[in-house]
Amino acid sequence: MSQLPPGLQTPSGVPPSQTQPPESQPPRGQTVQPAPAPVRAAIPPDAVAPAQQAALPPRLPGQIPGQVPGQVPGRIIDGTRQAALPPPGAGRSAAPVKPDVPRIAILLPLSGPSAKVGRDLLNAAQLALFHFADRRFELLPRDTRGTPEGAADAAALAIGDGASLILGPLLSGSVEAAAPAARAAGINVIAFTSDRTVAGGGVFTMGFLPGQEVDRIVAFARQRGVRRLAVLAPDNTYGLRVVEQVRHLAAAPGLFLSDIVYYDPLAADFAPVIRDLANYDARRRALLDQIETLKARDDEVAAAALKRLANLQTLGGVPFDALLIAEGGKRLQAIAALLPYYDLDPKKIRMLGTGQWDAPGLGAEPALVGGWFAAPSPAARADFVKQYEAAYGAAPHRLATLAYDATALAAVLAREDGGFEAGKITAPRGFAGRDGIFRFLPTGIAERGLSVLQVRERGTAVIAGAPSNFTAPAQPPAPSPVQPPPAR
Numbered sequence: 001m002s003q004l005p006p007g008l009q010t011p012s013g014v015p016p017s018q019t020q021p022p023e024s025q026p027p028r029g030q031t032v033q034p035a036p037a038p039v040r041a042a043i044p045p046d047a048v049a050p051a052q053q054a055a056l057p058p059r060l061p062g063q064i065p066g067q068v069p070g071q072v073p074g075r076i077i078d079g080t081r082q083a084a085l086p087p088p089g090a091g092r093s094a095a096p097v098k099p100d101v102p103r104i105a106i107l108l109p110l111s112g113p114s115a116k117v118g119r120d121l122l123n124a125a126q127l128a129l130f131h132f133a134d135r136r137f138e139l140l141p142r143d144t145r146g147t148p149e150g151a152a153d154a155a156a157l158a159i160g161d162g163a164s165l166i167l168g169p170l171l172s173g174s175v176e177a178a179a180p181a182a183r184a185a186g187i188n189v190i191a192f193t194s195d196r197t198v199a200g201g202g203v204f205t206m207g208f209l210p211g212q213e214v215d216r217i218v219a220f221a222r223q224r225g226v227r228r229l230a231v232l233a234p235d236n237t238y239g240l241r242v243v244e245q246v247r248h249l250a251a252a253p254g255l256f257l258s259d260i261v262y263y264d265p266l267a268a269d270f271a272p273v274i275r276d277l278a279n280y281d282a283r284r285r286a287l288l289d290q291i292e293t294l295k296a297r298d299d300e301v302a303a304a305a306l307k308r309l310a311n312l313q314t315l316g317g318v319p320f321d322a323l324l325i326a327e328g329g330k331r332l333q334a335i336a337a338l339l340p341y342y343d344l345d346p347k348k349i350r351m352l353g354t355g356q357w358d359a360p361g362l363g364a365e366p367a368l369v370g371g372w373f374a375a376p377s378p379a380a381r382a383d384f385v386k387q388y389e390a391a392y393g394a395a396p397h398r399l400a401t402l403a404y405d406a407t408a409l410a411a412v413l414a415r416e417d418g419g420f421e422a423g424k425i426t427a428p429r430g431f432a433g434r435d436g437i438f439r440f441l442p443t444g445i446a447e448r449g450l451s452v453l454q455v456r457e458r459g460t461a462v463i464a465g466a467p468s469n470f471t472a473p474a475q476p477p478a479p480s481p482v483q484p485p486p487a488r
Contacts, residue, residue: 102420104410105140105158106403107168107178112146118170120396121192121403124384125167127391128407137414139407144169148177155181163187165420167406170399172198179203188420190409192402195237199444204425206402206446208376208435210238210326211245213354216374216450218249220464221322221352228256229352230320232277232335234265234327242326242354258319265327270335271342277323278342283314290315313343323349328356336367346370351455358398363457370455376435377451377466384434405433429470436466 106125108118122141129139140161142154151174158166159181166182169175172195182189183202191198194207218229231246233239243260250257263273275281291309294302309315323344327335332353339346346367353373362368381401388396409431413424430439430447437449452464 101136101138102165102414103138103140103161103163104165104167104407104414105142105155105161105163106407107142107144107151107154107158107166107174108403109146109150109170109174110141110143112150114146114170117397117399118143118146120400121168121170123392124388124396124400124404125407127384127388128404129411132408132411134411134415137411144174144178146171146174148173151175152177152181154178159185159187165190165410167403167410168192175203175205188422188425190406190425192399192406196443196445201444202422204440204444204446206406206438208355208448209445210242210354212448213374213450214242214245214324215249217324217352217354217372217452218246218255220372220374220452221350222255224350226322226350227254228258228320229322229324230259230261230277230318231257231324231326232261232263232273233324234331235262236265239265239326242324246324265331270331271338274335274338274342274344278314278339278344279318280314280342283316283343287312287315318344318349321349322352324352324354326354326356328353328359332356332362332368333365336365339367357455358453360459362455363459368455369457372452372454372463374450374452376448377462378453378460379462380432380434380436401434405431405435405438408433437469439470 106122108121109115110118110122125139125141129137133139140158140163142158144151144154151169151171154169155166155178164187166178166187166189168189168191169178170192172193175189175191175193175195175198179189179198179201187202189203191203191205192207193205194209196205196209196211199205218226221229229246229250231243233242239262243262246257246260249255259277261273261277263270267273287309291306294306294309323339325332325335336351339351346369351368351371353371355373355375357368357371357373358375362371384401384404385395388400409425410420412431413420416424426440426442428439430437435448436451438446441447447470449466449468449470451462451466453460454463
């Protein structure tokens with residue numbers, strides 16, 4: 001990839017103070033009742049190439065940031081009304097379709113238990129419209145209600161309303177339910193799930209894949225001298241995929257997979273699992289036996305040895321020099337608090353993590369300080385968070401960048417010729433978004449450029465930057481030749 005498309009290099013030159021909340025703009029254009037009007041927005045100068053920006057006329061008093069004089073301003077709907085929309089089949093239809101204006105549906109859980117997440121993703125999509133889209137772009141938000149049945153209804157409604165591309169849904173079950181109707185209509189789907197099993201056949205997944213994060217962090221650790229690795233993973237689909245990828249990497253020379261330990265992610269107490277991983281009982285017994293032997297000798301050498309053993313918990317080490325913990329949030333902190341207690345010393349054993357570690361506050365747990373994990377570069381996302389907070393008055397959900405980047409991608413493709421064919425979505429050179437560079441592989445999954453971050457007491461620091469481009473042809477990752485072992 002020689003150069004990323006400038007259209008999707010998200011605007012960083014718009015100060016938060018100039019980023020007007022989309023939902024606070026005065027209504028413009030026509031709204032067809034009873035349906036809400038499609039979402040529209042104008043292209044800000046920051047989304048235009050520098051050479052083109054110089055030719056833009058100065059902003060006029062009272063002009064919307066990014067609006068070019070003479071350009072028809074777009075409209076942004078009030079997304080808070082979406083959850084109250086009548087159900088499909090209630091006689092509601094969208095505004096008349098304009099042949100030269102592509103319609104993009106976004107399917108989100110705007111009601112139900114995941115409504116807060118859905119609202120944040122819709123807000124992010126509106127922010128992307130404000131930054132990237134012109135008047136030749138209409139967004140149709142549709143509520144999946146957080147259920148597969150709701151997603152199927154939302155997809156059918158979107159297709160009936162003339163959508164030429166579907167963004168979302170969020171959950172894998174909803175993607176599976178919405179996909180058949182989209183395939184039958186010949187419409188591609190860019191979903192927000194990280195479940196790679198739903199990708200393919202016109203479905204592309206934007207989510208962060210644990211296998212790619214494992215590849216990045218293990219490769220970095222090997223460069224830094226790690227040769228013996230243990231894995232601690234939840235006994236669920238996520239944990240199995242992490243282990244599967246580690247086993248695949250360990251099949252190559254230079255890395256020994258010494259242990260794999262699964263745990264019940266719903267357990268209230270992780271102590272038995274950590275005790276087993278640390279081989280604590282045997283190491284503790286070895287120490288006590290050595291102390292008894294030295295006491296029986298009753299000489300100066302034995303006395304000196306006893307003094308050295310006095311501050312030890314166990315005797316002997318563990319057969320790994322790095323531990324990959326495939327967990328995040330409170331469970332990660334609960335696990336980390338037990339590591340020193342069972343004499344897994346973070347000063348001797350490097351702690352490694354996946355994108356589950358990409359959350360604030362990890363440095364509050366001393367055992368995690370100094371640990372490494374793979375995640376998107378935080379720089380571009382930090383700009384997005386500032387703009388989102390300025391627009392909506394609250395921090396976005398971590399997944400909001402997926403909706404932002406997907407909407408920005410759709411807007412860029414719409415500006416080119418309005419087409420959303422698979423060949424354009426899978427452009428080998430990829431795109432630059434709020435979570436770094438990404439591209440869709442022929443299998444439908446997203447390949448991402450990831451950074452390596454280190455946990456510090458007061459945050460994280462990038463210690464290995466993400467790549468700036470994709471140098472190799474897009475190829476699906478090799479499957480693991482070995483099945484994961486049973487939990488122990």
